[in-house]
Amino acid sequence: MSEISILYLFSYNSLQAFGWAISLFKVLSSLLATKSFHAAYAFAGEQLRIFQGLALLEIIHGAIGIVPNGPFLPLVQLAGRIHCLHATLCIIDEIQDSPIVFVMFVAWCLTEIIRYVYYVANCVGIDSPLLTYIRYSAFIVLYPIGVAGEIWLTYLALPYYKKNNNMYPDFFAHLPLSYYGFALYMLVTYPAGWLVLYGHMLKQRRLKLFKKPHLKKEN
DSSP states (O other), X not given: OOXXXXXXXXXXXXXXXXXXXXXXXXXXXXXXXHSSSSOHHHHHHHHHHHHHHHTTHHHHHHHHTSSTTOSHHHHHHHHHHHHHIXXXXXXXXXXXXXXXXXXXXXXXXXXXXXXXHHHHHHHTTOOOHHHHHHHTTTHHHHHHHHHHHHHHHHHXXXXXXXXXXXXXXXXXXXXXXXXXXXXXXXXXXXXXXXXXXXXHHHHHHHHHHSOOOXXXXXX
16 A cells, blocks of 8 residues: 555544544533433534545545455445435434434444544554454444444434425436335345444454464474
């Protein structure tokens, strides 16, 4: 990898780590300020939309080969989050104050802080066994919590989608289903796509944490 690519990835991952850390601070501040779990979106929603939207660059990173994962895995992960933030929470006020939003945001923030800090360490050549263990262990709990929140919020939004069945008419006019139908399709298929990502992460965990030592051949 060229020095320019390394510098770019260091800058990008540092920015994301900082952004998600500030987002977590705002989410937790909502709990302290309101003594409830109902204000997470009001405190941190707009900032999370910015940094989650910025993560779309990771699809390009994979497509042009500056990271080894390819574009498919980030696309699977981002699809549900982008839909949850930009097509659900930001336009449906009635579900913005759900306690599920608080739990989901905390899971997202912790996941991304760990992930981006790990990537920053890699960019500067730091190999920390503890950081590697956290990176490839915390997701076991955090990913299911985040995805469960995305699915549940989409489910809560279904009555709104059904009532406003002409959402995004310019786009869905050319398709054989409405946005409500699209949301139903996502509810059915998203868990399967997430399982692909989860299975990949479990495989990566085995490779990173349980490497078999290379035995020297005897002469």
